[in-house]
Amino acid sequence: MPILLCSCIFLVFFAYFGYPLSLYLLSLLHGRGVEKGDITPRVTFIITAFNEEKRVREKLENTVALDYPALLLQVIVASDGSTDRTNDIVREFEGRGVRLVEVKNRGGKENAQREAVAVAQGEILVFSDVATMIEAGALRRMMANFADASVGCVSSVDRVLGRDGKPCGEGAYVRYEMWLRELEGRVNSLVGLSGSFFAARKEVCRDFSPDMQSDFRTLLNSMRLGLRGVSDPEVIGLYQDVADTSREFDRKVRTVLRGLTVFFRNLEFLNPFRYGLFAYQFCCHKLLRWLVPFFLAASLLINAALAPVSGLYLFLFLAQAGFYVCALAGWRSPSLARSLAVKLPLYFATVNLAIAVAWLRYLRGNRLVMWTPSQR
Template sequence: MSAWLFAGSVFMIFFAYFGYPLSLKLIRPRHAPVQKMSILPSVTFIIAAYNEEKRIGQKLEDTLALDYPQDSFQVVVASDGSTDGTADIVRTFEDRGVEFLEMPGRSGKERAQKAALERARGEIVVFSDVATVLEPHGIRAIVANFADPSVGCVSSEDRLLARDGKPCGEGAYVRYEMWVRRVESSVHSVVGLSGSFFAARKEVCRDFSGEMQSDFRMLLSAVALGYRGVSDPKVLGYYQDIADPDKELSRKIRTVVRGLTVFFENRRFLNPFRYGLFSYQLLGHKLCRWLVPFFLVVAFGANLVLALSSFFFCLLFVGQAAFYGIAAAEHVRKVPFGHSLLRIPGYFVTVNIAIALAWKLYWSGHRIVMWTSSER
């Protein structure tokens, strides 16, 4: 029994991270490339901000400098009850065409975005976080995907900028996640968007929820209308890693709780008779990944039992213990290891601890609509 538990858990861990994307190529070997074309539809650019006086000015300068026809480019900033100087700074940009919407009190990022959508005039709506830096051609590049009538929403690819200039554990994970999205885009649809920079057709936004994670929920709205979501490697969003590493765990917990909320509120997408390959993708990419912490615990326990009577399993157990030991050492030191390979165990363990804690919060009825963005 222990051997079967160990083998099954290891298989599911491998499947969640590598088996799933590889299986997509086997299930759908023929690629479904995006038919991109240079087009210039009207665009509404939405920024939701809360107490961003340190960064909102530069964000708006960069936004207004983007290479896109100004007569087709609407910029809307929604302040989610900011109590600092954010509102005053944004108002100085109103004579340059920026539209400002001040929410009377804090209600959450998605509610601010929903309020901004009521002012949107563009055929394409682009959402971007204050902390995310775009390339000058970013808007032209992202809207080019909408020349393909099958595309309902488009995700940027994330580029993490480490503060010390060295690769970090999160950076390696981000590169892996972007690879998975490229695989998904090449065969059908992604199952999530980069919340820091993504775009959607105006009609996809009509079902926008002010209560749920907008990037994940937006993708599901597109699929419900018969569209697909894609990730474009030529559309990049740059952001720095979190200034305070101690807050990394809470950020990940928040992200997963919000993802679980959207997933279970939209269980109908698990019906393969209606949504076909996308249902498999939702299970493979989302649910299987969120179950990894439990498979890790089972694999560790089963390996411990097997190690008592097998030299081979004893070696495997030592390997597991060393992996977790490296992660623990980095946590105790409070300083990332110099070599990028040594940083991966710490990030991997942090992610899965966050997922496990998120499950606990979700099943206890906890939901997250409001939060303060992590300082980067």
Template sequence: MSAWLFVGSVFMIFFAYFGYPLSLKLMRPRHASVRKMSILPSVTFIIAAYNEEKRIRQKLEDTLALDYPGEKFQVIVASDGSTDGTADIVGEFEGRGVDFIQMAGRSGKEKAQKAALGHARGDIVIFSDVATALDPHGVRVIVANFADPSVGCVSSEDRLLTRDGKPCGEGVYVRYEMWVRRVESEVHSVVGLSGSFFAARKEVCRDFSGEMQSDFRMLLSAVEMGYRGVSDPKVLGYYKDIADPDKELERKVRTVVRGLTVFFESRRFLNPFRFGLFAYQLLGHKLCRWLVPFFLVIVFGANLVLALSSFFFCLLFVCQAVFYGIAAAEYVRKVPFAHSVLRIPGYFVTVNIAIALAWKLYWSGHRIVMWTSSER
């Protein structure tokens, strides 16, 4: 029994991270590459902000400097009950065409975005966080994807910056995640969008929820309407490392809890007779990935039992112990290892601890609507 549990759990872990994307690679692509074209539809650029007086001025200056015709470019800032100087700073830009919405009290990022949508005039709606920087031609590039009638929403790719704003290696895991999204785009649709910078057709936003994670739910709305979501490697969103590494686990837990909330509210998308390949993608990319912490515990326990009677399994158990030991050492040091390979265990363990904690919060009835931007 221990051997079967070990083998089965190892298989599920492998499938979640490698088997799923490789299975997509083996499929005959349903869609060819996105048929992009230089188009200039009207665009509404929405920025949700909460107490962003330190960063909102630069964000607005950069946004207004983006290469897109001013008469077709509407910028809306929705302040989620900010109590600092955010409103005063945004007010300085109203004469330059920036629309400002002040929520009466704090109610959450999605409700602020929904309020902004009520004033949106553009055919394409772009959502961007204050902390995310865009390339000068970012809007033109992301909009070009909507020349393809099958595309309902478009995700950017993430790029990390050092503290002084210079590009840096974004880490093995982020590069892996971006690769998975490219594979999904080639075959059918991505299963997730980068919440810091993504775009959607306005009609896809009609059923916008003010209670649930906007990027994930927006994608599901697009799929339900017969569209697909794609990731464009030429559309980049730059953001800095989180200033306080101790907050990284908290951020991951919050993200997964919000994702689980959308997933279980949208279980109908797991019906392959209605949603075809996307149902498989949702199961493989989301649910299987979120089940990995449980499989890891089974692998560790089963391996311990098997190690008592087998040199081979004893060796595997030592490898596991070394892997987790490296992760623990990095946590104790509070400083990432210099070599990227040595950082993999720490990041992998952090991600899966966050997922396990998120499950606990979700099943205890905890839901996350409020949000505070991470200090970067």
């Protein structure tokens, strides 16, 4: 039991800290930069929307104001069976270069993206959510990465703000993810893209499936073609945290469930003889991270059984219990959740509970297709 306890605790820490440390050490021996260039390829900017009448106008104003040659920029809104005024608002922008692709029967985000890709004219395709705002020069900076022939796709850096305009618990966690992506790109390739704002060469954007994340699948398509994914710290997607925390939990469950679907349909990437270092990244960043809830549960139960044995085990058990008490207190009291000492345990516990629920649904055969944007 002591060996099992140590193993569980070690795997949790390795998933979140050991893996990044290994990437940092590898970067000292094998750094891989991006050869950027001042290029302006033809771009198709794809926005996926479902019943976004409250936000789509702001998003389109933000998009048409991007600093990029108008003759080289095609903007498409793929409306996934919207039943409100979304389509009418998009049509108001037709004179400003925006095209509406109306998907009559709602089929999910990736299905709508696939419809848009079929009519896209750009060499580079950019995908963005309605909720994500983009700086005027971000598109040019993003395109500069494609001057490097080894780059197949580029991810933005996410910035999340709370209702008060300050970083929230999700924002702190997202900053950790962005730091991890930076390390991955510095060594080899990203393992996942930001689904709210990413770009890829058109030849990489194929085989979109309604039940498989387009951002994750696009990255894997790049690797399959001998290309890689990178993150650019100068390309930022800004969005607020969700207004309804219960819906945010559901969003996390959906995200992991779709990620599990992609992962288990692409187990070939665990082969180090074919994909080298990426196989290690694929295993650690995805599978090992998704197993953390089980390591956490096992360590708590084993620790509880060992607590009467010695003071050390009792201390470890109290530390674990205290962590979850903080998370529970933050869940019960929104005022306490504003404290950093509470919001981080709350977010960590919420993320891993969502992962556990996603596993349960996956093992039951649930393969989510429909997608509803989070209200932010």
